[in-house]
Amino acid sequence: MSEHETSEHDSNEANYSAITTILNSLDALVYVADIDTHELLFFNDYGQTQWGAPEGRRCWEVLQKGQQNPCEFCTNPKLVNEHGEPSGVYVWEFQNTHNGSWYQCRDQLIKWPDGRLVRIEIATDITERKLMEQELHEAKVLAEKAADTDVLTGLNNRRSFFKRGNEIISDSNLRHHPISVIMFDLDYFKQINDDFGHDAGDEVLIDISHAAVKALRQDDIFARLGGEEFAVLLPNTNHLQAIELAELIRKALDENITIYNNEKISCTASFGVSSKLDLSKTSLKELISEADKKLYRAKNNGRNTVIG
Structure with missing residues (x-):
């Protein structure tokens, strides 16, 4: 390996290490999965704390409870257009079947270093907000009932x-x-x-x-x-x-x-x-x-x- 290649390799390693450090510091789940095999390619520290180490498993085997196949609610089809190209960001809310918490999920297709398309998801815990919304809704229902x-x-x-x-x-x-x-x-x-x-x-x-x-x-x-x-x-x-x-x-x-x-x-x-x-x-x-x-x-x- 030439001196230039060595320098470029070291730079890439440093960049990867920096990005990994940043993603592992987030108080949110960040993971990357192959859109065809569902293999987990990256799973940050927050995810491992909540769901455990991926250990070669697929996303639906780690993140969901009792799944025998890819999730029916998988967003992969929403992330690609009719030409097979990334269609942009898809934001949705979901109650996780493994821990019962609510998450706002930001899904997007990106190209992995080896050229394949992968899904990156950033999932932020919104359980407290959801509980507050539920309490407000129940209070509204009770108030309307009392008024009637x-x-x-x-x-x-x-x-x-x-x-x-x-x-x-x-x-x-x-x-x-x-x-x-x-x-x-x-x-x-x-x-x-x-x-x-x-x-x-x-x-x-x-x-x-x-x-x-x-x-x-x-x-x-x-x-x-x-x-x-x-x-x-x-x-x-x-x-x-x-x-x-x-x-x-x-x-x-x-x-x-x-x-x-x-x-x-x-x-x-x-x-x-x-x-x-x-x-x-x-x-x-x-x-x-x-x-x-x-x-x-x-x-x-x-x-x-x-x-x-």
Whole structure:
């Protein structure tokens, strides 16, 4: 080897050593793998600390858990264009199957010193960020649920009823499906509060809610609108079916007994039912207004009855 070649070789060795030192100092996984054989050609110290020494194994054998073949989610196909040339950088996020941590991965094809194409991946641990995002998402879901839920009964509140109800009404109008509304109000509820106290009244509202839910179907939207007033939106339900369902609820409430401080408390309700015809269009406001008028007719007709 000539003096020039020796000098160039020493320079290359020094450069390789410097680059290796830099890559091994990173707090992130850096590895290089052959895109055809998946053989690991370089695996930095961070990777070996997390996954162990490669020992001649392939990337999917070291980095993933229980893999018998190359990963289905391997990004190699995304790194090459239709001409078989590198297509640029591909950035993605992934939860590692070996340690459960989340990583942001930066993948790219480069040429190895021997001329072959290899994948270099830099994977940075983003687990803390992901956990924070998850916590924020869960907090948002809980906040939205709280905003849509009646605190006492756990039913939909007025806000939720109108939000969901308007969406269902719009769909019903578009598809020309029947839809109905039941409104009911507890009879002489003020007397219960006066005789037994407001805590007893709250227990009655909770019991009444549970009794009514048992008579309803999965797709029905049940809400406490306020005080002792309740509403049920019935998708794909004609007027006769709605009246029959209202009668089932009325009977369930009539038979319900709330026990409070060893006292038996019963409470009935008056019902109004409104519906739209299959080909007609309506609004939730109109259906509620009509059902509310019939509810007060039920009150005036002796209570504990259904007016449809």
